[in-house]
Amino acid sequence: MLVNFFFELRQSGVPVTVTEFLTLLEALRERVAWVSAQDFYYLARLCLVKDERHYDRFDRVFAQVFEGAEKLFEQIVAQIPEEWLQSLGARTLSEEEKRKIEALGGWNKLLETLRERLREQKERHQGGNKWIGTGGTSPFGANGYNPEGIRIGQQGSRNRRAVKVWDQREYRNFDDTVELGTRNMKLALRKLRKFAREGAPDLLDLDGTIDATARNAGLLDLKLVAERRNAVKVLLFLDVGGSMDDHIRICEELFSAARSEFKHLVHYYFHNFLYESLWQDNRRRSSAMTSTLQVLRTYTHDYRVIFVGDATMSPYEIIQPGGSVDHWNKEAGAVWMQRVCATFPRLVWLNPEPVERWTYTTSIGIVRELIGERMFPVTLEGLDRAIAELRRPLTRPAPVSTGPEPPPAPGF
Amino acid sequence: MNSRFTGTERYIATEDLMMAVNAAITLARPLLIKGEPGTGKTQLAQEIALSLGCPLYEWHIKSTSKAQQGLYEYDAVSRLRDSQLGDARVHDIGNYILKGRLWEAFESEVRPVLLIDEIDKADIEFPNDLLRELDRMEFFVYETRQLVKARHRPIILITSNNEKELPDAFLRRCFFHYIRFPDAATMRSIVEVHFPGLKQELLAEALTVFFEVRETPGLKKKPSTSELLDWIKLLLAEDIDPAALRGTDAKKTIPILHGALLKNEQDVHLFEQLVFLNRRSR
Numbered sequence: 149m150l151v152n153f154f155f156e157l158r159q160s161g162v163p164v165t166v167t168e169f170l171t172l173l174e175a176l177r178e179r180v181a182w183v184s185a186q187d188f189y190y191l192a193r194l195c196l197v198k199d200e201r202h203y204d205r206f207d208r209v210f211a212q213v214f215e216g217a218e219k220l221f222e223q224i225v226a227q228i229p230e231e232w233l234q235s236l237g238a239r240t241l242s243e244e245e246k247r248k249i250e251a252l253g254g255w256n257k258l259l260e261t262l263r264e265r266l267r268e269q270k271e272r273h274q275g276g277n278k279w280i281g282t283g284g285t286s287p288f289g290a291n292g293y294n295p296e297g298i299r300i301g302q303q304g305s306r307n308r309r310a311v312k313v314w315d316q317r318e319y320r321n322f323d324d325t326v327e328l329g330t331r332n333m334k335l336a337l338r339k340l341r342k343f344a345r346e347g348a349p350d351l352l353d354l355d356g357t358i359d360a361t362a363r364n365a366g367l368l369d370l371k372l373v374a375e376r377r378n379a380v381k382v383l384l385f386l387d388v389g390g391s392m393d394d395h396i397r398i399c400e401e402l403f404s405a406a407r408s409e410f411k412h413l414v415h416y417y418f419h420n421f422l423y424e425s426l427w428q429d430n431r432r433r434s435s436a437m438t439s440t441l442q443v444l445r446t447y448t449h450d451y452r453v454i455f456v457g458d459a460t461m462s463p464y465e466i467i468q469p470g471g472s473v474d475h476w477n478k479e480a481g482a483v484w485m486q487r488v489c490a491t492f493p494r495l496v497w498l499n500p501e502p503v504e505r506w507t508y509t510t511s512i513g514i515v516r517e518l519i520g521e522r523m524f525p526v527t528l529e530g531l532d533r534a535i536a537e538l539r540r541p542l543t544r545p546a547p548v549s550t551g552p553e554p555p556p557a558p559g560f
Numbered sequence: 561m562n563s564r565f566t567g568t569e570r571y572i573a574t575e576d577l578m579m580a581v582n583a584a585i586t587l588a589r590p591l592l593i594k595g596e597p598g599t600g601k602t603q604l605a606q607e608i609a610l611s612l613g614c615p616l617y618e619w620h621i622k623s624t625s626k627a628q629q630g631l632y633e634y635d636a637v638s639r640l641r642d643s644q645l646g647d648a649r650v651h652d653i654g655n656y657i658l659k660g661r662l663w664e665a666f667e668s669e670v671r672p673v674l675l676i677d678e679i680d681k682a683d684i685e686f687p688n689d690l691l692r693e694l695d696r697m698e699f700f701v702y703e704t705r706q707l708v709k710a711r712h713r714p715i716i717l718i719t720s721n722n723e724k725e726l727p728d729a730f731l732r733r734c735f736f737h738y739i740r741f742p743d744a745a746t747m748r749s750i751v752e753v754h755f756p757g758l759k760q761e762l763l764a765e766a767l768t769v770f771f772e773v774r775e776t777p778g779l780k781k782k783p784s785t786s787e788l789l790d791w792i793k794l795l796l797a798e799d800i801d802p803a804a805l806r807g808t809d810a811k812k813t814i815p816i817l818h819g820a821l822l823k824n825e826q827d828v829h830l831f832e833q834l835v836f837l838n839r840r841s842r
Contacts, residue, residue: 167732175586180582180587186575190579191579194736195583199731348624368637368640408725436777
């Protein structure tokens, strides 16, 4: 059953290796988790998942594979010899609790009743005041309110277990479904590095030291310099939804490669084209919008801007006020694009659509014109050219704008 | 000596966290802890050491830290200087080997707790350089031809703030636990532990305001547990009346003593803007 679980995990994209699986088995042999489905869940997650983004996927697989398995755990508990429970009780119960047990007729009485009830009870039970199960007031079972209760298989905080932990799926937002193989992209992005000496001087400056030592009549005089660090700043705008669904995988690879490569990386999402607001969290898109103006104000002009989108839409969505597919936009997308171009002189657009199809789509042509032909395909070669574009010194004249001068940004 | 960790009177550990710590202790494997800043990652190591009664070695990682510094450092510069000054110590290279935190932990008489704090601050190759040391718990000192082996495998805790991704080979050797932000009930018991006998009304009002502030979209740094505790400490010191807090619906006014909750001026500014908007739309 566990081997099956292992393969299910791998199939659903949780990167588990044999070593980690063996660790889990070792931990089970060492009795780290014991006769409790919940403990087993925690332990399995601890051993097999190494990234909180995979928690959600793990929960789904766990729920699917072990559906109904808690019953199994309960059966095991029912077969526990009474000496074990007694020694457990002796260790964990306070004097007062022990007195209460005496009040109920002592351990033997309690266990006898337990066994009797186990015989009567056939099914998993929840609530109520007699049967063994969860959430009830019977002396037997977990999470109950009876002070004399034997908590079977579970300890610790009560009343929060009504829903199985793995069914709650609390880690949904972390899952970004990034496949491996971002290394090539990282290497391409690495070219964008711009090193500057920053921070405390802690590297030996060899030339300086030799020079200073010589001047010091041969007595050592150390000179230090600060380490070189990547000082480049990147602002990433990502198109989501609609026609971009075909390109999700490559965009996620690009995103996760960029995220590990740049220290200053900020990302925003948009849908189809850039309008007056953006968002950073797709789940809270409706409630947590950021005004594009604010973005323009917040980030300085030395940020490099990378747009990622297929730029495939109706031309009206770009050039007409009110052309947006999901809301009424007062100003045309093109105006906003011109503002971004004016604020951030170093800008590229990465397009996951194959280059051959660019000429057949009117909107791609419009976007290319808007941003001064700085659109590149998402291939390693295209990425290289895009990075070269971003590295250009700032003296380059701003792209010739074909439309009317963009109106000044409205006050706020 | 107790060998199971169940939290302490100052530290509320959730069940999955206890499981993580106990598994790491039993199997003697490093435990990697991630989570929002201020959720008690660093404190966990201190509490484990305290509750198990073992010594704690802390190794705080900076962006300039090298893996080698945790093992030992050869102070060649002092040796060069000593040789120029004709010091006799110069003939024994052992005089210039400085022990790192890992070495100290390996030498401990009883099983120690070793905290490697904020491993993601270091260079991208840092974790890879520690693979063998964490796996076998031994390393070799080339200068003195000496093999340093751990007497007792330390309980190793590693914290990360997710600033960099850690290499797979490193992750495979660790247990991993993500500290989720506490829900309201856990938060209540955490506050209870730090400020026993806190007036119920004040606690309830403070928590409401706190979670409202946290929910505010667009905050650069969401306030976390440690900020909440600081804030409550301030509220107590100033002897604020719970009623005063109740008046401060987070949507209408900025909470009292907000400096403890909001840590940068953009956030405060954003908050003021929101408050202004809400007042206007009232």
